[in-house]
Amino acid sequence: MGNPTTRVLALLELLQTHGLMSGTALAARLEVEPRTLRRYIVVLEALGVPVLAQRGRDGGYRLMHGFKLPPMMFTNDEALALALGLVASRSLGLDTAAPAGTSALTKLERVMPENLRRRMRAVSDTVSLDIARASASGNADVLATLSAVAHTRQRVHLGYLTPQKVPTQRDVDPYGLAYLGGKWYLVAYCHLRKETRSFRLDRIQAVAVLPASFGRPAGFDAMAYLTAAITSMARVHTVKVLLHTDAESARAAIFTTLGLLEPVAGGTMLHSQVDDLDWMAREMARLPCTFAVQEPAALRDALARHAALLLDCLGP
Numbered sequence: 108m109g110n111p112t113t114r115v116l117a118l119l120e121l122l123q124t125h126g127l128m129s130g131t132a133l134a135a136r137l138e139v140e141p142r143t144l145r146r147y148i149v150v151l152e153a154l155g156v157p158v159l160a161q162r163g164r165d166g167g168y169r170l171m172h173g174f175k176l177p178p179m180m181f182t183n184d185e186a187l188a189l190a191l192g193l194v195a196s197r198s199l200g201l202d203t204a205a206p207a208g209t210s211a212l213t214k215l216e217r218v219m220p221e222n223l224r225r226r227m228r229a230v231s232d233t234v235s236l237d238i239a240r241a242s243a244s245g246n247a248d249v250l251a252t253l254s255a256v257a258h259t260r261q262r263v264h265l266g267y268l269t270p271q272k273v274p275t276q277r278d279v280d281p282y283g284l285a286y287l288g289g290k291w292y293l294v295a296y297c298h299l300r301k302e303t304r305s306f307r308l309d310r311i312q313a314v315a316v317l318p319a320s321f322g323r324p325a326g327f328d329a330m331a332y333l334t335a336a337i338t339s340m341a342r343v344h345t346v347k348v349l350l351h352t353d354a355e356s357a358r359a360a361i362f363t364t365l366g367l368l369e370p371v372a373g374g375t376m377l378h379s380q381v382d383d384l385d386w387m388a389r390e391m392a393r394l395p396c397t398f399a400v401q402e403p404a405a406l407r408d409a410l411a412r413h414a415a416l417l418l419d420c421l422g423p
Contacts, residue, residue, distance in 0.1 A: 283329030
């Protein structure tokens, strides 16, 4: 377990959860010696927490009956935000997020007033979120480490698997993290490639913090970089389609990684890279606006095939 402060808080949590527990059981759960446990009991008492010692064969330690920590003061809106955040954590593709979210909710409920407790439990039990087809795409410890070094601007050494499963070693300057398309990514300056790159968290094998700092570009937006990098990645077909609508309406109609949008005379130009034109035709067919294909000509053929298929579905 962690440092002494963490163990003292863990001791308080055990006493609140289990009531009477023997000194032997508490010491074992905290992974400390009985003498150290007694010091932690003294610390709790100094903080005003009434810990009672019950002697005898069935004795142990417990909190005074009726003692509760002061209720946490949250508004209704704050309680809703917390509950939604914990629900969302289940769908973010981190290996420990679901059990950690459940544990956090239980702890918050224990010290909240009854009305807020009911609100949080109701949201947790009845709300489901589909967050971009999330899969097990990240390690919570790696995420925590990388977010910390991105904040303090400290260089790290990565053991990283390429898309071809080839192990590589990289020194990188972490600029930020982003969650897109069901995957977690680190956006960082790669000293091996001498440019800003993105790294999938599920391919990071090891992280070591290095004794070197760095400067992050002013106003850097990890999500904006990642979106632009994915949408402009070279594929089989380069697509340009003029959407007969304004940029704001276009952004609302297409998903982020379909392509880049450019306001132009007569509407908004969609720039995209795709491997499958039939797939692109299906995506274009669902748009709520008219459009004109600029390139490639083969996309027009794919749209004609899709239109014919839809007409066939209508029958005679």
